[in-house]
Amino acid sequence: xxxxxxxxxxxxxxxxxxxxxxxxxxxxxxxxxxxxxxxxxxxxxxxxxxxxxxxxxxxxxxxxxxxxxxxxxxxxxxxxxxxxxxxxxxxxxxxxxxxxxxxxxxxxxxxxxxxxxxxxxxxxxxxxxxxxxxxxxxxxxxxxxxxxxxxxxxxxxxxxxxxxxxxxxxxxxxxxxxxxxxxxxxxxxxxxxxxxxxxxxxxxxxxxxxxxxxxxxxxxxxxxxxxxxxxxxxxxxxxxxxxxxxxxxxxxxxxxxxxxxxxxxxxxxxxxxxxxxxxxxxxxxxxxxxxxxxxxxxxxxxxxxxxxxxxxxxxxxxxxxxxxxxxxxxxxxxxxxxxxxxxxxxxxxxxxxxxxxxxxxxxxxxxxxxxxxxxxxxxxxxxxxxxxxxxxxxxxxxxxxxxxxxxxxxxxxxxxxxxxxxxxxxxxxxxxxxxxxxxxxxxxxxxxxxxxxxxxxxxxxxxxxxxxxxxxxxxxxxxxxxxxxxxxxxxxxxxxxxxxxxx
Numbered sequence: 001x002x003x004x005x006x007x008x009x010x011x012x013x014x015x016x017x018x019x020x021x022x023x024x025x026x027x028x029x030x031x032x033x034x035x036x037x038x039x040x041x042x043x044x045x046x047x048x049x050x051x052x053x054x055x056x057x058x059x060x061x062x063x064x065x066x067x068x069x070x071x072x073x074x075x076x077x078x079x080x081x082x083x084x085x086x087x088x089x090x091x092x093x094x095x096x097x098x099x100x101x102x103x104x105x106x107x108x109x110x111x112x113x114x115x116x117x118x119x120x121x122x123x124x125x126x127x128x129x130x131x132x133x134x135x136x137x138x139x140x141x142x143x144x145x146x147x148x149x150x151x152x153x154x155x156x157x158x159x160x161x162x163x164x165x166x167x168x169x170x171x172x173x174x175x176x177x178x179x180x181x182x183x184x185x186x187x188x189x190x191x192x193x194x195x196x197x198x199x200x201x202x203x204x205x206x207x208x209x210x211x212x213x214x215x216x217x218x219x220x221x222x223x224x225x226x227x228x229x230x231x232x233x234x235x236x237x238x239x240x241x242x243x244x245x246x247x248x249x250x251x252x253x254x255x256x257x258x259x260x261x262x263x264x265x266x267x268x269x270x271x272x273x274x275x276x277x278x279x280x281x282x283x284x285x286x287x288x289x290x291x292x293x294x295x296x297x298x299x300x301x302x303x304x305x306x307x308x309x310x311x312x313x314x315x316x317x318x319x320x321x322x323x324x325x326x327x328x329x330x331x332x333x334x335x336x337x338x339x340x341x342x343x344x345x346x347x348x349x350x351x352x353x354x355x356x357x358x359x360x361x362x363x364x365x366x367x368x369x370x371x372x373x374x375x376x377x378x379x380x381x382x383x384x385x386x387x388x389x390x391x392x393x394x395x396x397x398x399x400x401x402x403x404x405x406x407x408x409x410x411x412x413x414x415x416x417x418x419x420x421x422x423x424x425x426x427x428x429x430x431x432x433x434x435x436x437x438x439x440x441x442x443x444x445x446x447x448x449x450x451x452x453x454x455x456x457x458x459x460x461x462x463x464x465x466x467x468x469x470x471x472x473x474x475x476x477x478x479x480x481x482x483x484x485x486x487x488x489x490x491x492x493x494x495x496x497x498x499x500x501x502x503x
Contacts, residue, residue: 017164018270025168026266027333032172032179035336039259040119041181043111043250044126058088060231060283060365061224062145067287070149075210081220083213085142093135100131111250125182133189140196143203150207151284159198167191226368233374237381244385245400248392261397263333264343271317271348275310275355282306283362290366296425303359303426304434308488311356311435315442316475318352321345323449324467327458343401350405354412356435360420372419380411441483445475 030038062085069078107124115123147156167188174183203209246265249257289299321328326341333340364370384407391399421428449471456463484492 013161017161018273021164021168025172026263028172029175029184030333032175033181033184035256035259036119037122037179037181039250039256039262040115040123041126041184042262042265043246043258044123044130044181044185058085058092058224058228059141059145060370061228062142063149063283064227064287064365064368065220065224066146066149067284068291071288071291076214077217077220079210079212080214080217082142082146082209082211084217084221086211087213089138089142093138096131096135096138100127100134104128104131115250122180122182126185129182129185129189133185133192136189136193136196140199143196143199146203146207146209147199149284151281152202152207153281155202155206156199159195163191163195223368227365227370230370230374231365234370234377237377245388245392245397245404248388248400249397252392253396257397260337260339261343261400263329263337264340264347264397264401267321267340267344268348268351271314272351272355274313274317275358282359283365286359286362287366290363299363299424300426303357303363303420304431305487306359307356307431308434308438309491310358311352311438312479312483312488314352314355315438316445316472318348319442319446319449319475320468320471321348323446323453323471324464327453327464331459331461331464339397343397346398346401346405347408350409350413354408354416357412357416357420357431360416360424360426363424363426367424369423372423373416376411376415376419380407383407383410438479438483441478445471445478448474 033041065081066078069075069081104124104127107127108120111120111123144156170187170191171184174187177183246258246261249261286299286302289302322345325344326338329337329341361370361373364373384403387406388400388403391403393399395402417428417432420426449467452467452470456467458464480489480492
């Protein structure tokens, strides 16, 4: 089994662990911290998330040029490029510190109507710690890119698994001593520092990378800047889609509403991970294919093949959440969070279009034409803000969700599909023809789910688990009989054999 297959397998194992952890972890946090304290943590996290854009898209650029120099066996330029990248990240850390200090001075003014005096004091301490956490993350970004470019997914995903398991236990232990958001952030920061040091050790001692500065390579900097700037713009807009709504709600409505929206955010971010896991692992492969100048038809076939596989998984989750999601949220949290069901559906339904096509984003990055997506996202991001604020005033969290859902549909559902077909020569008509056929089977599975709700009723966690098991089995049988092609059946059989061997 190659590292790519191992990486995908471990990624989905991590997601299963994450789902289980969240199911148990979030209610425990709410129990110890309370809804307002948990909402405060989510609110500060939403602000700090904006600082993640300070990566300026260098991760994608680092992977792309690392692979390029390695294929060309140009190790002198590679060593120099890594040294340049390291210096750039150091500058980014300084900029983050300066901007963070500036934002810190205005926290009182920004949240004077939404937070109490005690919450403002806690928010400032949390903010300082999260800024430090972000600087640690930036210092380790280059090493993460190197591991990805070398497709060492066993190590990379392995330490992520350790983090998933270790962090909740460490946080809960801390909650016994100090049940606050600040204590939680402290534990997360320490664990993050340990993981960054582990990645640095692996790159230097196992991959034997050499970082040696010789000169400022203007050509390399120009090439990486084009992709980096495009990814940077898209990252900013991603923060608008995924974090601005929580900040808007925090300013207008307070921490309780933010806590409700954050539950929805937790669900749709995990939903996103189901797809981006595959595309992230396939980015080095797609980059090598483009560098080797394969035909557009081969890339189109890869787009269709991976898109179908992603849709099978996302279709299962989307249809399952549509039928059982409201019951799940009430059992998981309580009835005060019921709006999270509607918020999640409003966002993930149009977002699915992007997620089943994100191999197209990898192709754009590999071809260094990602700037188009940046332009599109910049426009729709501004549109999202423009309508999210008034909708939040009149309709609260549901209004914010509608603004993001509509923006996602326009950008990903309409504009990007046009670009994929016209400029990347992807056979979009064939893609949607096949996706439509799969959708009919997914609707049939949803109808089975509705019948299960009628037969078993709602409100019991035992019956919910039984319904989900029957639903998943029914889904797999229907897809096997009515939708899987020969290649997909072979992949499913191989997957079953691998799981059996592991067990």
